[in-house]
Amino acid sequence: MARKITFQQAINEAIDQEMGRDESVIVMGEDVVGGSGAEGEMDAWGGVLGVTKGLWGKYGDRIMDTPISEAGYVGAAVGAATAGLRPVCELMFIDFMGVCFDQIYNQAAKFRYMFGGKAETPIVIRTMFGAGFRAAAQHSQCLYPMFTAVPGLKVVIPSTPYDVKGLLIQAIRDNDPVIFCEHKVLYTVEGDVPEESYTIPFGEANIVKEGDDVTIVAVGRMVQQSLEAAVALGKDGISCEVVDLRTTSPLDEDTILESVENTGRLVVVDEATPRCSIATDISALVAQKAFGELKAPIEMVTAPHTPVPFSGTLEDSYVPSPEKIVSAVKNVSEYTK
Amino acid sequence: MATTLSVEDLLDAYRTMKTIREFEDRVHVEFAKGGIPGFVHLYAGEEASATGVGMHLKDSDKLASNHRGHGHCIAKGVEVNGMMAEIYGKKTGTCHGKGGSMHIADLDTGMMGANGIVGGGPPLACGAALAAKMKGTDGIAVVFCGDGASNQGTTFEAMNLATVWKLPVIFVFENNGYAEATASKFSVACKDIADRAVGFGMPGEIVDGHDFFAVHEAFGRAAERARAGDGPSLIEHKLDRFFGHFEGDNQNYRPKDEVKRLREEVCCLKRFSAEVTQQHGVSQDQLTEIDNEVASMIDAAVVFAETSPDPDAADLTTDVYIKY
Numbered sequence: 001m002a003r004k005i006t007f008q009q010a011i012n013e014a015i016d017q018e019m020g021r022d023e024s025v026i027v028m029g030e031d032v033v034g035g036s037g038a039e040g041e042m043d044a045w046g047g048v049l050g051v052t053k054g055l056w057g058k059y060g061d062r063i064m065d066t067p068i069s070e071a072g073y074v075g076a077a078v079g080a081a082t083a084g085l086r087p088v089c090e091l092m093f094i095d096f097m098g099v100c101f102d103q104i105y106n107q108a109a110k111f112r113y114m115f116g117g118k119a120e121t122p123i124v125i126r127t128m129f130g131a132g133f134r135a136a137a138q139h140s141q142c143l144y145p146m147f148t149a150v151p152g153l154k155v156v157i158p159s160t161p162y163d164v165k166g167l168l169i170q171a172i173r174d175n176d177p178v179i180f181c182e183h184k185v186l187y188t189v190e191g192d193v194p195e196e197s198y199t200i201p202f203g204e205a206n207i208v209k210e211g212d213d214v215t216i217v218a219v220g221r222m223v224q225q226s227l228e229a230a231v232a233l234g235k236d237g238i239s240c241e242v243v244d245l246r247t248t249s250p251l252d253e254d255t256i257l258e259s260v261e262n263t264g265r266l267v268v269v270d271e272a273t274p275r276c277s278i279a280t281d282i283s284a285l286v287a288q289k290a291f292g293e294l295k296a297p298i299e300m301v302t303a304p305h306t307p308v309p310f311s312g313t314l315e316d317s318y319v320p321s322p323e324k325i326v327s328a329v330k331n332v333s334e335y336t337k
Numbered sequence: 338m339a340t341t342l343s344v345e346d347l348l349d350a351y352r353t354m355k356t357i358r359e360f361e362d363r364v365h366v367e368f369a370k371g372g373i374p375g376f377v378h379l380y381a382g383e384e385a386s387a388t389g390v391g392m393h394l395k396d397s398d399k400l401a402s403n404h405r406g407h408g409h410c411i412a413k414g415v416e417v418n419g420m421m422a423e424i425y426g427k428k429t430g431t432c433h434g435k436g437g438s439m440h441i442a443d444l445d446t447g448m449m450g451a452n453g454i455v456g457g458g459p460p461l462a463c464g465a466a467l468a469a470k471m472k473g474t475d476g477i478a479v480v481f482c483g484d485g486a487s488n489q490g491t492t493f494e495a496m497n498l499a500t501v502w503k504l505p506v507i508f509v510f511e512n513n514g515y516a517e518a519t520a521s522k523f524s525v526a527c528k529d530i531a532d533r534a535v536g537f538g539m540p541g542e543i544v545d546g547h548d549f550f551a552v553h554e555a556f557g558r559a560a561e562r563a564r565a566g567d568g569p570s571l572i573e574h575k576l577d578r579f580f581g582h583f584e585g586d587n588q589n590y591r592p593k594d595e596v597k598r599l600r601e602e603v604c605c606l607k608r609f610s611a612e613v614t615q616q617h618g619v620s621q622d623q624l625t626e627i628d629n630e631v632a633s634m635i636d637a638a639v640v641f642a643e644t645s646p647d648p649d650a651a652d653l654t655t656d657v658y659i660k661y
Contacts, residue, residue: 026471062471067501072494075460076467079478082449083399083468102491106454107461114440115450116433117656151657175659203661250661 002194008051008187010161011126014168015052015088017197019059022086025172027052027063028073029090029126036065048092049128049187070100074125078108081123081177088172094129094143094181108177109152124171124178130221130271131319132185137307140315142272144219147179148248148281154178154202155249159223161191163246166200173199183221183271203250207259211241214329215259217282218269219245222320226269229325238333248278256282257290264295265332269320274302296335299328340550340617347613350392350549352627354384354606357408359635360417361580364407364424367639368584374426377438380408382579385605386511387412389552390479393560399447399465401458401480404439405511405578406451409481414446421638427645434648435656455516456489458482459508463495466506466563477505477563479556485516487530496537496571505563507556508571511546513578518590534571546574547605550612577603 005013019025033056034045046053055063066073070091077089091097097104104125111119131140148155154176158164164182171178208223209230218226223244230240241259245252260266266286270279279300286298301320309315342350361381367373380387383405391412394400402409410420415431423430424438431441442450449465452458462480469476486492487510499506510530514521527533534541540562544555552574559570577599581588588596613619 064502067494067497069494069498071491072460072463072498075457075491075495076464076498079399079401079449079461079464079466080468080471081464082444082461083465085464085468085471087464102454102457103460107452107457111442111450112659113656114432114436115442115444116431116435118432118444119442120659154658154661176661 002192004190005161005193006187007161007164007189007191008049010165010193011051011168011182012054013193014165014172016055016058018169018172019055019062021197023062024084025062025086025088026080027055027088027090028066028077030066030068030092032090033063033065047090049184051187052090070096071103074100075103075107077123078103078121081108081121082111082119086122086172088124088126091125091127093139094127095138095141097143097146104153104177104179105150109150112176113152120175121177122175124180126180126182128184129181130183130185131308131315134310134312134315136310140308142303144179144181144248145272145277145281148278149276152177153249154247155181156202156247157181157219158246159186159220159244161189161193163200163206165193166198167246169197170199170202174202181220185221200246202247203252204246205252205255206244206246207241207255208244209240209242211239211263213239213263214265214267214332215241215243215256215263216267216269216325216329217243217245217256219248219278220271222269222271225320225322226325228322229329232322232326233329238329240329245278253285253289256285260286260290261293264293266294267299267301267325267328267332269301269325271303271320273305274300275305277302296332299332301325301328342553344618346392347617347619348623348627350388351609351613351624352631353388353391353412354549354609355627355631356417356634357381357384357387357411358606359631360407360411360421363635363639365580365584372643373424375437377424377584378405378582379578379580379584380405382577382599382605383511383513383546384408385549385552385609386509386546386574386576387481389549390509390556392553393556394447394479396445396447397474397476399449399462399476399478401449401462401465401478402451403455403458403481403483403486404451404453405483406441407438410441410443410448410451413448415441415443415448417634417638418641421642422645425642425645426647427642428648428652429641429645433652435652456482456486456491459486459492459495462506463499463504466499466504467502469505475564477507477560479507479509481509481511483516484510484512484514484521484525484530487512487533488524496533496539496569499569500538503566503568505566506569507559507563508569509556510571510573511576512573513576515578515582515590517582529573531571531573537571539569539571541571541573543573543575546576547603547608549605549609
């Protein structure tokens with residue numbers, strides 16, 4: 001039965017249900033329990049924002065605090081995955097990929113191919129991303145395009161509490177390495193989530209709103225921003241179709257292309273910086289495969305090519321807003337050759 | 338040195354060491370002829386290290402290797418035809434020609450892979466050890482690092498993690514004196530790599546890596562400790578490589594005639610042969626018989642590799658994912 005819970009409760013429930021179902025599922029990360037070796041309480045934090053709180057009480061040693069050594073423990077999770085466990089490994093912020101990337105893109109991602117199809121590395125790396133917390137340049141980035149570019153990795157970017165639960169359960173059961181990107185601003189968003197376990201397949205985009213005039217493609221928090229824009233545009237008589245990619249690898253090309261065939265206009269909304277981003281990737285795809293369907297040039301709404309600023313005034317203008325999306329949609333709607 | 342090993346064990350050890358030497362000497366020759374593509378790093382000179390360790394490992398134990406991995410593979414039981422074909426990039430190779438010398442892996446025998454990244458292996462070995470610990474087996478993991486990898490942050494992180502989680506993992510540092518063309522005397526800040534064990538709360542030991550018996554005994558202690566749940570150990574094997582960093586290395590950073598002298602003075606095979614024939618009841622005939630067997634086996638492996646087909650064009654895009 002569905003009831004309203006938050007995005008972060010949905011993550012906790014997904015991990016809880018999978019740990020209960022399969023004892024090879026383990027969790028590790030910095031302060032995912034909190035309190036290990038200290039004299040106060042155990043499960044003191046349950047993750048820096050409390051996402052894994054309560055799991056230690058149920059599963060004990062299967063959820064482990066780690067030293068602040070991302071290369072060490074992410075690599076250990078990769079090794080454990082090749083040896084029969086299914087680690088759900090938390091990289092607290094996606095920004096920390098810089099200190100452990102080798103273990104992800106040179107090791108986990110390549111084992112199956114390099115070893116002639118014989119390795120299985122069922123690891124999930126959960127990681128927080130995105131601006132909006134005044135967390136500044138090293139704790140706010142959208143680095144999922146870098147992971148998306150790596151063959152051998154799957155990249156998931158959920159946008160709702162319902163999706164995050166189903167996609168995370170799928171990720172844990174998936175036999176390939178999965179980078180699971182959670183936008184920190186979404187953690188407190190509530191939505192209907194069934195109590196029972198369910199999966200959402202990878203590579204199937206979700207049309208969250210149907211429309212005829214303009215296709216908006218978005219991921220993560222940008223789906224909500226796009227929906228807000230779509231509502232405003234509806235009042236002006238512009239009907240938008242909003243496509244939530246859900247996963248950037250694999251990518252559901254068909255849904256994007258079918259939508260653009262119908263609308264003839266495309267706006268891609270991506271919180272990542274503009275170069276070599278999901279926005280450029282989707283734009284290239286449509287330009288290559290649906291050029292003849294386009295009635296206007298593609299618009300991309302992205303962050304600027306800058307680090308994420310600290311000041312609230314600057315950060316708010318850094319993130320693509322519904323207003324910027326409205327403006328981009330109007331540009332493509334009003335375009336005449 | 339006294340030994341508890343039977344004559345049969347000693348002959349097995351000799352067979353493994355000889356196989357590695359013959360394999361590497363032959364790859365050296367074939368590479369020079371132009372038959373082998375890519376980057377190849379040879380293990381000749383270090384055979385006692387892999388062999389003394391490998392004899393303590395079961396198939397269920399895991400071994401993470403490095404770019405100089407052929408010897409580790411052979412000592413872990415990877416079959417030489419598949420290895421040779423892999424080095425030639427053939428479809429019949431251990432990894433169907435998609436890995437090459439630096440990525441030979443055979444998960445069925447617990448060989449987690451050679452590794453093209455210096456310091457790539459230590460965290461992975463910790464993970465394999467964690468899996469054994471969580472499953473409640475007495476399995477262990479070993480990672481071979483060079484003096485170069487002893488300076489990598491991943492290695493430090495892995496050693497710290499191994500003690501924090503009390504993992505059944507053994508860090509074997511094969512210090513052959515050179516990280517590529519840079520001397521370990523220059524690049525390793527402490528006197529011995531084994532000194533670093535103290536900083537990570539584990540025992541550390543220095544072993545003469547040319548001495549099979551010393552290697553075998555020291556690793557036996559570490560393995561016993563790991564299997565008993567007493568945590569990780571570090572062992573530093575002081576040894577020498579008889580070829581360059583990679584094939585094609587002119588080795589002008591080494592003193593003239595260093596390799597020639599080492600081959601005469603510290604060859605682990607010569608030393609082992611003398612010791613077992615003089616002290617442990619092995620006859621020269623038995624060793625000669627193994628020499629002949631191994632020579633034929635390596636000849637056959639080269640023929641197998643040379644006559645094997647290349648991968649199919651369609652193999653380019655397979656095995657990236659299990660399902661995509």
